Amino acid sequence: MDGRKLKSINQYWNKQKAYYQGIADKQGQKKTHRLYALARKRNNRTQDYLRKVARYIINYCIEHHIGTIVCGYNGDFKRSIDLGRITNQQFTQISFGNLRETLEGLCERYGMRYIEQEESYTSQASCLDLDDIPVYNPEQP
Numbered sequence: 001m002d003g004r005k006l007k008s009i010n011q012y013w014n015k016q017k018a019y020y021q022g023i024a025d026k027q028g029q030k031k032t033h034r035l036y037a038l039a040r041k042r043n044n045r046t047q048d049y050l051r052k053v054a055r056y057i058i059n060y061c062i063e064h065h066i067g068t069i070v071c072g073y074n075g076d077f078k079r080s081i082d083l084g085r086i087t088n089q090q091f092t093q094i095s096f097g098n099l100r101e102t103l104e105g106l107c108e109r110y111g112m113r114y115i116e117q118e119e120s121y122t123s124q125a126s127c128l129d130l131d132d133i134p135v136y137n138p139e140q141p
Contacts, residue, residue, distance in 0.1 A: 001053045006046060006094060013042040047098065054102040058110060067112050071100055072119040 016038055024032045061069060100116065107114035 001056060003094075006049050009042060009045050009049070010094065013038065046095065050095070050099045051102055054099060054106055057103060058106045058112075061112060062110065068115060069103060069107055069112060070115045070117055071103060073100065073116050074119050 017035065020032065020034050020038065024030065024035065057069070061067075104114045104116075106112075
């Protein structure tokens with residue numbers, strides 16, 4: 001799937017939010033009805049796009065008789081990243097959690113298996129060497 005549409009939605013929202021927030025600051029307000037409407041529009045558009053992506057993935061799996069979806073997940077992959085101001089703004093606002101939840105629900109509906117693989121240390125394992133994938137456990141020293 002092409003993520004440029006989602007990136008464009010976020011870019012437009014950030015641009016408009018900065019403009020309207022500047023006006024609100026001059027008026028001594030923190031939030032305005034226009035900012036709420038802009039946020040609602042952005043959230044609806046991103047949610048629609050992510051649902052369409054999930055539906056595309058499920059339809060592809062059904063068409064090709066794939067019964068298991070494995071989704072990699074790293075809980076801290078967006079926390080304290082430093083990719084530059086613009087890249088951080090584009091990347092951290094995309095809700096990948098909603099995509100995973102939608103995929104999980106659709107898998108349940110169509111009788112497919114959904115597996116979420118924790119992958120914070122997958123770069124330390126080599127599939128060519130048949131290494132076991134290590135699992136991050138914060139309670140281990």
